[in-house]
Amino acid sequence: MTVFLEQPRLVVHLxxxxxxGGFENGLINLIKHMPPDRYRHAIVCLKDYSDxxxxxxxxxxxxxxxxxxxxxxxxxxxxxxxxxxxLQPDLIHTRNLCGLEGQLVAALAGxxxxxxxxxxxxxxxxxxxxxxxxxxxxxxxxxIGHFIAVSADLEHWLIDSxxxxxxxxxxxxxxxxxxxxHPRLGPPAAIGPAGFMQDNAFxxxxxxxxxxxxxxxxxxxxxxxxxxxxxxxHQRLRLMIVGDGPARAECIDMLTRAGASHRAxxxxxxxxxxxxxxxxxxxxxxxxxxxxxxxxxEAMATGLPVVATAVGGNTELxxxxxxxxxxxxxxxxLMAAAIADYCRIPEMGxxxxxxxxxxxxxxxxxxxxxxxxLAVYDSLTQPPPCPHTLANRA
Numbered sequence: 001m002t003v004f005l006e007q008p009r010l011v012v013h014l015x016x017x018x019x020x021g022g023f024e025n026g027l028i029n030l031i032k033h034m035p036p037d038r039y040r041h042a043i044v045c046l047k048d049y050s051d052x053x054x055x056x057x058x059x060x061x062x063x064x065x066x067x068x069x070x071x072x073x074x075x076x077x078x079x080x081x082x083x084x085x086x087l088q089p090d091l092i093h094t095r096n097l098c099g100l101e102g103q104l105v106a107a108l109a110g111x112x113x114x115x116x117x118x119x120x121x122x123x124x125x126x127x128x129x130x131x132x133x134x135x136x137x138x139x140x141x142x143x144i145g146h147f148i149a150v151s152a153d154l155e156h157w158l159i160d161s162x163x164x165x166x167x168x169x170x171x172x173x174x175x176x177x178x179x180x181x182h183p184r185l186g187p188p189a190a191i192g193p194a195g196f197m198q199d200n201a202f203x204x205x206x207x208x209x210x211x212x213x214x215x216x217x218x219x220x221x222x223x224x225x226x227x228x229x230x231x232x233x234h235q236r237l238r239l240m241i242v243g244d245g246p247a248r249a250e251c252i253d254m255l256t257r258a259g260a261s262h263r264a265x266x267x268x269x270x271x272x273x274x275x276x277x278x279x280x281x282x283x284x285x286x287x288x289x290x291x292x293x294x295x296x297x298e299a300m301a302t303g304l305p306v307v308a309t310a311v312g313g314n315t316e317l318x319x320x321x322x323x324x325x326x327x328x329x330x331x332x333x334l335m336a337a338a339i340a341d342y343c344r345i346p347e348m349g350x351x352x353x354x355x356x357x358x359x360x361x362x363x364x365x366x367x368x369x370x371x372x373x374l375a376v377y378d379s380l381t382q383p384p385p386c387p388h389t390l391a392n393r394a
Contacts, residue, residue: 175369
């Protein structure tokens with residue numbers, strides 16, 4: 001007798017670009033922690049992908065670039081349609097505003113099961129209220145079988161502003177690898193240019209794309225205020241910003257003009273984030289908007305206290321006065337004051353960092369995140385049997 005084994009269902013993840021970043025790292029972690037005997041995965045990038053995709057080579061994940069041009073590129077819709085017809089996925093999972101139109105293309109391509117995730121905000125729509133994008137979301141809402149939000153803030157927005165039915169919205173917290181991201185076990189590693197870690201340095205660090213939305217300029221302004229202060233503890237301060245993007249040159253120029261470039265290190269994109277986090281004493285995220293920051297979770301898992309702007313999901317991750325300090329966006333004065341507290345009171349930083357790691361282990365594990373997505377996928381791909389079937393089984 002021939003036995004036919006059912007092939008795992010195929011999920012296509014439609015994203016803007018596969019490059020180094022917290023969002024992309026979260027997607028890779030999700031794929032790695034999903035049961036391969038139940039779901040296969042492919043990634044369709046609106047733009048392209050970097051060698052970051054090498055992390056998925058052993059998982060057999062097909063990655064397709066649509067090479068969308070800047071601005072209007074109507075041809076990429078046809079390329080998306082052809083890619084989906086060729087892949088024939090069981091389910092498509094789009095993310096954020098950039099992928100939303102993919103829901104219509106997927107429906108036209110015959111993909112019956114469709115999920116959309118919201119992971120954060122865009123610089124041109126910080127609060128998710130611009131009329132033309134709201135109209136787009138509301139028009140495409142009936143095509144979406146289920147919504148996923150990474151924070152309570154985004155979950156409430158999907159229900160209250162976009163009009164999604166509450167039973168079709170799930171909040172799934174981001175997860176982090178607390179084994180890879182762990183506290184340092186001894187003195188910090190000697191990183192950066194010569195002399196960077198000298199004089200019992202207190203390293204203020206940040207990780208992320210250096211774009212306007214992440215607002216690293218405010219962090220540089222806060223740093224320059226602090227080192228201009230006569231307080232002796234501030235002479236230990238060093239600044240490390242890991243990541244690349246158009247704002248990097250501006251930040252370097254600010255530091256150079258202030259004569260502070262020798263006390264800062266902006267190495268660009270790096271592949272050793274866990275090691276660099278362990279060289280920091282404090283993590284700072286100055287974003288104008290956030291969903292649920294993977295870099296904050298990685299810093300907390302490393303045992304670092306966090307100073308973050310009180311926007312989006314930051315207020316859910318950072319417990320003010322317990323694991324960190326929250327400040328208003330674009331407020332270098334208050335950010336500088338929060339950093340100064342940790343520099344002058346090291347025992348507070350140690351206490352907050354220890355609590356932060358405990359919080360991550362308890363609430364943001366990778367297996368828990370994967371189980372959340374698995375439950376959503378299963379609810380769509382394996383609908384409950386109809387009452388007639390149950391009656392026959394009885």
